[in-house]
Amino acid sequence: MLKILVNGAKGKMGQTVVAAVQADAELELAGQTDAGDDLAAAIKKSGAQIVVDFTQPSARLANVRTIISSGADAVVGTTGFTEEDLKIIDAESKKLKRAVLIAPNFAIGAVLMMQFAAQAAKYLPSVEIVEYHHDHKADAPSGTALKTAQLINEAVGQTAPPAVESKEFLPERSQGARLGNIRIHAVRLPGFVATQEVMLGALGQRLVLRHETINRESFMPGVLLACKKIGGKAGLIYGLEKIL
Ligand SMILES: NC(=O)C1=CN([C@@H]2O[C@H](COP(=O)(O)OP(=O)(O)OC[C@H]3O[C@@H](n4cnc5c(N)ncnc54)[C@H](OP(=O)(O)O)[C@@H]3O)[C@@H](O)[C@H]2O)C=CC1
Ligand SMILES: O=C(O)C1=N[C@H](C(=O)O)C[C@H](O)C1
Numbered sequence: 001m002l003k004i005l006v007n008g009a010k011g012k013m014g015q016t017v018v019a020a021v022q023a024d025a026e027l028e029l030a031g032q033t034d035a036g037d038d039l040a041a042a043i044k045k046s047g048a049q050i051v052v053d054f055t056q057p058s059a060r061l062a063n064v065r066t067i068i069s070s071g072a073d074a075v076v077g078t079t080g081f082t083e084e085d086l087k088i089i090d091a092e093s094k095k096l097k098r099a100v101l102i103a104p105n106f107a108i109g110a111v112l113m114m115q116f117a118a119q120a121a122k123y124l125p126s127v128e129i130v131e132y133h134h135d136h137k138a139d140a141p142s143g144t145a146l147k148t149a150q151l152i153n154e155a156v157g158q159t160a161p162p163a164v165e166s167k168e169f170l171p172e173r174s175q176g177a178r179l180g181n182i183r184i185h186a187v188r189l190p191g192f193v194a195t196q197e198v199m200l201g202a203l204g205q206r207l208v209l210r211h212e213t214i215n216r217e218s219f220m221p222g223v224l225l226a227c228k229k230i231g232g233k234a235g236l237i238y239g240l241e242k243i244l
Helices: 012-022 039-046 057-069 083-096 108-120 143-156 216-229
Strands: 002-007 027-033 050-053 073-076 099-102 126-133 177-179 182-188 194-202 205-213 235-238
Touching (some): 012 027, 012 216, 027 039, 039 057, 057 073, 083 099, 108 143, 108 194, 108 205, 108 216, 143 194, 205 216
Parallel strands (some): 073 099, 099 235, 126 182
Antiparallel strands (some): 177 182
């Protein structure tokens, strides 16, 4: 049995991971920690081999460092990692011979949406992303929207800019945040868990790729798969698609 500690265990995702680990015959729930707990001490005391981390974007790097320096591998869903963070984690985890899997989205459908979007943008290079989340979300745009835009930019080089810059009549950007030429719009409303639309427009036509998450159980197959697959590896694995 693989021993799992859940960090952020009192949170929305953490509680769902605790239940999923308890229900899995190959995994043992070795511990639970949350804000204010001593994560390093909990890892050592419980003998956890893997820590699943769904906490706060502001704590992302400190938590990963604590996990790998305390002798465990990490499966991380927390969002907010920058390119610089990822380089640091890759170097430090290789040095410590620990595996760190970070996925901005553990739902298989979302991973497919990102890949389809990158493929479609090669032929339809005018792209905007609209992401919809619950109104308790700490960060915007979502980790998934940022990763989608990065994947599209990598696949296409540069997407097409809009034909004109519409004049804005409010100080905030009503036409969305930008990553390259891709505009990203973040909706925060009760009634959503997580939904994303990638819209690709061309003369007389639109392709809309839409992924909808209606509960947090949707992320669990990806999280459990990651726990079972990262053992014995060293370094950063970025994205669930790398282990599918
Ligand atoms: N990759 C994926 O598939 C998914 C990723 N996410 C991401 O996971 C993260 C958590 O989301 P969610 O569960 O909805 O958020 P919640 O706010 O519901 O839960 C986060 C929990 O972590 C606790 N926490 C905060 N800081 C620390 C810390 N330094 N150490 C340990 N625990 C801490 C919080 O405590 P307190 O409330 O006291 O601050 C809270 O109990 C977000 O970044 C979100 O974007 C969410 C869904 C899917
Ligand atoms: O906070 C959430 O809820 C989610 N966060 C992740 C993100 O920022 O992309 C994954 C999913 O969208 C749910």
